[in-house]
Amino acid sequence: MQIRIRTSMIGAAFGFAIALISGGFAGIFAGLVAGLISGYVVPQAEPLTDKRRAVGQGMIAALVGSVMTILGIVLRNMGIDPIIGEPLNILAVGIAIIGATILCVLVCVVMCVVRTEPPARERIGMAIVVGIILVTYPWLDQFLNLRFMNEVIPVLVFLLMALGLNIVVGYAGLLDLGYAAFFAIGAYAAAMVSSPHFGLSLSFWLAIWVAAATAAIFGLILGSPTLPLRGDYLAIVTLGFGEIVPIAIKNLDKVSLSIWNYPLFVDVDLTGGTKGINPINRPWLPIIGEFSPSNPIPWYFLILGIMLISIFFISRLRNSRLGRAWTALREDELAAGAMGINTVNVKLLAFAIGATFSGLAGAFYGAYISAIFPESFRFDVSVMLLCMVILGGLGNMSGVILGGIIIQFADRLFLPQMSNVVQKLIVASGNESLRDINFASDFRLLLFGLTLVLMMVLRPQGLVPSNGAPRVLPVAAGEARHD
Amino acid sequence: MTTAMLELQDVHTYYGNIHALKGISLTVNQGEIVTLIGSNGAGKSTTLRTISGINSPRTGHILFNGTRIDRLPAHEIVRQGILQSPEGRRIFPRLTVLENLEMGAFTRNNAVTMKEDLERVYTLFPRLRERIAQKGGTLSGGEQQMLAIGRALMGRPTVLLLDEPSMGLAPVLVEQIFTIIQDINKQGTTILLVEQNALMALAVAHRGYVLQTGLIVLSDSAAALQSNETVQKAYLGME
Numbered sequence: 001m002q003i004r005i006r007t008s009m010i011g012a013a014f015g016f017a018i019a020l021i022s023g024g025f026a027g028i029f030a031g032l033v034a035g036l037i038s039g040y041v042v043p044q045a046e047p048l049t050d051k052r053r054a055v056g057q058g059m060i061a062a063l064v065g066s067v068m069t070i071l072g073i074v075l076r077n078m079g080i081d082p083i084i085g086e087p088l089n090i091l092a093v094g095i096a097i098i099g100a101t102i103l104c105v106l107v108c109v110v111m112c113v114v115r116t117e118p119p120a121r122e123r124i125g126m127a128i129v130v131g132i133i134l135v136t137y138p139w140l141d142q143f144l145n146l147r148f149m150n151e152v153i154p155v156l157v158f159l160l161m162a163l164g165l166n167i168v169v170g171y172a173g174l175l176d177l178g179y180a181a182f183f184a185i186g187a188y189a190a191a192m193v194s195s196p197h198f199g200l201s202l203s204f205w206l207a208i209w210v211a212a213a214t215a216a217i218f219g220l221i222l223g224s225p226t227l228p229l230r231g232d233y234l235a236i237v238t239l240g241f242g243e244i245v246p247i248a249i250k251n252l253d254k255v256s257l258s259i260w261n262y263p264l265f266v267d268v269d270l271t272g273g274t275k276g277i278n279p280i281n282r283p284w285l286p287i288i289g290e291f292s293p294s295n296p297i298p299w300y301f302l303i304l305g306i307m308l309i310s311i312f313f314i315s316r317l318r319n320s321r322l323g324r325a326w327t328a329l330r331e332d333e334l335a336a337g338a339m340g341i342n343t344v345n346v347k348l349l350a351f352a353i354g355a356t357f358s359g360l361a362g363a364f365y366g367a368y369i370s371a372i373f374p375e376s377f378r379f380d381v382s383v384m385l386l387c388m389v390i391l392g393g394l395g396n397m398s399g400v401i402l403g404g405i406i407i408q409f410a411d412r413l414f415l416p417q418m419s420n421v422v423q424k425l426i427v428a429s430g431n432e433s434l435r436d437i438n439f440a441s442d443f444r445l446l447l448f449g450l451t452l453v454l455m456m457v458l459r460p461q462g463l464v465p466s467n468g469a470p471r472v473l474p475v476a477a478g479e480a481r482h483d
Numbered sequence: 484m485t486t487a488m489l490e491l492q493d494v495h496t497y498y499g500n501i502h503a504l505k506g507i508s509l510t511v512n513q514g515e516i517v518t519l520i521g522s523n524g525a526g527k528s529t530t531l532r533t534i535s536g537i538n539s540p541r542t543g544h545i546l547f548n549g550t551r552i553d554r555l556p557a558h559e560i561v562r563q564g565i566l567q568s569p570e571g572r573r574i575f576p577r578l579t580v581l582e583n584l585e586m587g588a589f590t591r592n593n594a595v596t597m598k599e600d601l602e603r604v605y606t607l608f609p610r611l612r613e614r615i616a617q618k619g620g621t622l623s624g625g626e627q628q629m630l631a632i633g634r635a636l637m638g639r640p641t642v643l644l645l646d647e648p649s650m651g652l653a654p655v656l657v658e659q660i661f662t663i664i665q666d667i668n669k670q671g672t673t674i675l676l677v678e679q680n681a682l683m684a685l686a687v688a689h690r691g692y693v694l695q696t697g698l699i700v701l702s703d704s705a706a707a708l709q710s711n712e713t714v715q716k717a718y719l720g721m722e
Contacts, residue, residue, distance in 0.1 A: 321592065328575065328586050335573040337537065340561030340590035340638060 007045045008061035010402075010463060011038030012068035015104065017409070019072025021417035023081055024092050025144045027073035031100025032107060032140075034065035036133060037402070039111025040126075044398075044464050048116050058112030062105040069100045084424035107133075134304060138297045148413060149296045153368060155408040156303040157361045162388040162404040163307075163314055163397060164357030169386070170395035171323065172350035173330025175235040177382055178222075178242020182215045182355040184249060184377035186362025189214035191277040191372050192270070194363075204283035208363040215359025216352040223351030227344055230333070242382050250274055250374040276373035280366045293370065303364055310357055314397060317353070326350060330395075380445060384411065387448050391455055393462025402464055407451070411444060487546075488513045488673050489534070489565070489642055494543035494553075496526075496533045503529045505697040506543070511642065511675050516668050518676040518684040518705065520718055521694035527677040528570050530694070531644045534675070535567045536560040547642075562590050567644035570677075572631040576620025580611055583619050583630055587637030597637070603670075604633040607663055625656040632663070642673045649680045661687050681718035685709045693718070 015034025019027045038061040048054040077093045107129065114125035141149045161183055168176045193200045194207035202210070226237050253273030257264045271277065283302065284290045291298045317323050325346045328336035337343050366372045384407060392403020455462070489511040496504040504526050511517045519527045532538045534545060536557035545553035552560055566587075575583050584604060588597045605612040608629040614622060619630060628648055635643055645664065649657040657680065665687050668674050678684035685691055685705045693701035693714060701714065708714050715721040 321589075324586065324589065327578070327582075328589070331575040331577060332573055334537070335569060335575060336586075337557045338535065338561065338567055338569050338573070339586050339634075340558045340566075342556070342558040344556075 005060070005064055008038045008042050008064040009068075010041050010406075011035070011061065011108075012065045014406075014409070015065050015069030015100070016072040017414050019069050019096075019100070020076050020080075021414055021421070022146060022148075023076045023086065024089065025096055025099075026146050027069065027076075027093075027096030028099035028103060029140060029144050029146055030072060031066055031069045031102075031104040032133065034069050034100075035062055035104035035107030036111065036130070038062060038065045038104075039108040039129075040398070041402070041464060042108075043112055043115035048112060051113060051116050054112040054116045055109055058109035059105065061112070062108035065108060066101040066104040069104060070097050073097055073100065080421055080425070083428050084421065085428070138300055149300065151412045153296060153299050153303055154365070155405065155412060156300075156307055157365050157368075158385065158388070158408050159401055159404040160303070160307055160310060160361040160364075161358045162385050162400050163310055164354045164361070165385050166389050166395065166397065166400045167314065167317070167326075167357070168350050168354035169389055170400070171318065171330065172326040172347065172354075174226075174347065174350060175231065175238070176351075176354070177235050177239040177386065178245070178379075179238075179354070179358060179385055180377045180379070180381035181222075181242045181245035182218060182358035183362045183365070183381065184245050184374070185218045185355075186211040186215040186359030187366040187372045187377070188249060188271055188277070188362075189359070190363035191280045191366045194281045194367070195277055195279060197269075197272065197277050201281060204281055204363075204367050207281070207367075208360060211363035212356045212359040215355040215362070219352040219355030220348055222355075223348045227347060239379075239382075242379060246374045246377050249377075271374070274374065276371055277366075278371035280370050280372070282367055282370060291367075299368055303368075306360055306364060310360070311397065314357075318397075322346065322349060380448075383445075383448060387451055391451060391463060393464045396462065396464055399462050399464035403462065406463075407448070410447065415444065415447075486513050487511070488548060489675065490544075490546040491530070491534070492544040492546070494530075494533060494540045494545060496529055496538050496540045498529075498538070503697055504533065504540070507694075507697070507699055509692050509699065509702070511673060513673055514668070514671065515690060516664070516674045516676060516688045518678055518681075518688035518691045519694055520678055520681040520684055520691060520708075520714075522718070523679070524696070525694040526697040527694055528646055529697075531567060531570075531646050531675070531677055534560075535565060535644060558590075561638060564639070564641035565644065566635040566638040566640035566642075568628075568631040568635045568646060568648065570646040571650070572627045574619040574622075574627050574630050574634065576618065578619055579616050580614045580619060580622070580630060581616065583634050584611075584637050587634035588639075590638055596639075600637050600639065604636055607636070607666060608633055624651050625653070625660070628652060628656075628660060629663075632660075632667075636667065636672075640672055642675060643667065645674060645676045647677060647679060649678060649683060657683060681714070682720075685714075685719075 011034045014037050015030045018030035018033055039058060042057060042061045048057060073093060073096050077088060081088055110129060111126070114122055114129065117125055138149060161179070165176065165179045168174050168179070190207040190211035192198055193202045193210050194204055195201065222238065222241050226234050229237060249271045250273060252270040255268045255270050256266045282291045288298050325336065325341045328339060328341055329343055329346055333343055388404035388407045389400050390403070391407060392401065393399025487510045491507050491509050494504055494507045495502070507530055519530060521527050529538065533540050536555055540553050543553070544551055547563055547565060552563060575586060578586070584601060588600060591597065610626055611629055611633055614626060619627065622630060632645065632648065648660050648664065652660065661683050664674060664676065676684055676688060685708055688705040691703065691705050691708045692699050693708070701708065701711065703711065
């Protein structure tokens with residue numbers, strides 16, 4: 001019982017946080033998210049088989065979720081808004097509370113009941129519930145005046161990368177601290193062929209494959225020198241790679257190459273240096289035309305589509321021979337070799353396939369903001385991705401998605417919005433000395449670090465432990481085992 | 484009729500600058516149990532690691548059914564049918580017993596024959612059937628040893644390399660394991676057995692080699708070695 005309430009707090013916290021950062025009707029969405037996440041996490045912690053029990057469980061979880069959401073709505077609309085001078089609309093608050101409660105209970109109970117079905121039907125049922133929410137989201141966003149849309153797209157980009165990193169770290173057990181490098185490589189590869197920079201201007205739909213292939217090749221290039229390394233040594237080498245790539249990109253704006261004094265090319269601008277590459281072609285589709293920066297909906301569905309295809313491929317990979325080989329490699333490299341697994345190829349494939357998804361994400365990201373700069377791919381991106389993977393549950397895709405949503409939501413929506421609110425509160429209180437604190441940027445890395453440490457201590461298997469072997473970071477687990 | 488299945492010809496193996504095997508020559512014939520005995524650091528495990536391709540020999544040849552395998556990578560050697568139960572067992576601690584066994588059949592991709600082999604392993608080691616869904620790391624030492632041997636059997640070895648199967652086990656269990664090793668051999672698997680427990684090893688083996696600091700100092704039938712005075716003194720603890 002106690003565990004169930006603790007687990008449903010994950011969803012409830014979301015409800016509370018969303019309701020807190022956006023007033024008015026947005027509370028309804030907060031309830032929906034609370035219900036969805038609770039409905040997923042609670043049966044995960046304790047498998048359900050009986051329908052009536054499932055309804056009961058769902059109700060308890062939904063109750064926790066809606067209470068917290070209502071608390072958020074009330075705190076926002078009646079506590080914060082009056083102080084910072086926003087008008088209070090009692091009718092909106094009432095509708096938000098009622099809507100949030102209904103949606104929270106409905107979604108949560110449905111999710112719990114779906115989980116009692118046999119696996120094949122369970123999967124379809126969950127896909128329908130999640131699918132409806134994902135497909136209707138852009139209109140929900142407009143209708144409820146959420147204004148999250150512009151942040152949701154980068155969130156999905158980062159989730160895609162987290163899924164790729166999960167292949168390397170979670171499945172194959174290779175701790176990669178420089179994963180953002182492949183994001184940069186993918187983004188630049190796409191930008192070079194799909195912009196006026198070299199006069200190539202390929203379509204986005206071609207450039208994204210160029211990006212994926214280039215990232216995969218660089219995955220192999222990074223992978224090959226690290227083959228004999230394990231654990232901490234591997235982490236250091238990948239960390240170095242992650243640092244080298246952005247610096248190299250920054251300095252590849254005047255490249256000359258000559259062989260025996262015969263200049264092949266002189267002062268070629270490969271990457272645009274600190275100025276980056278700009279503009280990058282946007283995707284074009286019949287009917288929709290060229291994706292415009294002012295309408296996020298096509299972008300949303302594009303990245304959602306890329307995500308879904310990636311999830312499909314990764315889950316197939318996980319259960320393939322290669323997936324089993326990764327498991328063996330992660331558990332014990334020497335024993336894996338003794339089983340007849342070609343550890344060299346399997347490692348290289350993990351790096352290459354993991355990098356591919358980051359390359360896809362990079363190509364999309366470049367096209368979405370239509371410009372890229374070396375500064376966008378710094379070390380903290382790699383750290384954030386690793387946090388996303390660890391928080392949710394190493395080696396477990398749905399866990400990684402949940403962990404990723406939490407970190408990204410906190411980083412892009414909750415912290416900035418809250419620091420806005422706090423700023424306004426400080427102004428209202430007239431305390432001048434606190435004015436210069438910016439919570440979003442000042443405490444960002446501190447919060448990541450804190451998350452990592454707390455997770456390692458309290459729940460090393462992640463928020464949503466995978467059904468199979470409990471997974472912990474390869475360094476922590478591997479070194480303890482090595483004799 | 485005896486045919487040499489596995490043959491080492493003047494094999495030298497190094498760990499960096501350390502000359503671990505100083506010219507090992509030995510043969511394992513089809514259907515035999517051959518044992519390598521010797522004290523710590525004699526090069527027993529290194530010999531197995533060299534055969535299985537984890538360390539490759541600097542000079543010398545290793546022949547398997549007449550073809551050289553000493554330059555093949557470890558996973559290729561497994562594919563040829565030489566499987567090992569490595570030193571220290573090396574089971575996958577966080578996978579279940581069944582998952583461990585399935586990993587053993589990695590080189591083969593045939594669900595039907597895998598089922599047969601699972602049955603065979605469970606018949607040899609009924610304890611593993613009871614522990615089927617348990618994590619490898621939670622098994623007792625003896626059960627882990629059974630799992631390590633069972634896992635190697637899942638790869639349908641023609642030659643099975645066993646590295647110290649008695650290590651860290653209670654005497655009762657040691658006897659049990661050695662009986663099973665004989666059973667496996669009777670089912671047609673050739674076995675190369677590395678052991679510190681020379682008494683047990685010579686009791687089940689057909690022939691034996693005695694290693695000392697990287698060299699073979701004695702080789703004979705197991706019965707002859709058992710009655711050899713030097714062996715008795717040095718390895719069997721008899722005066």
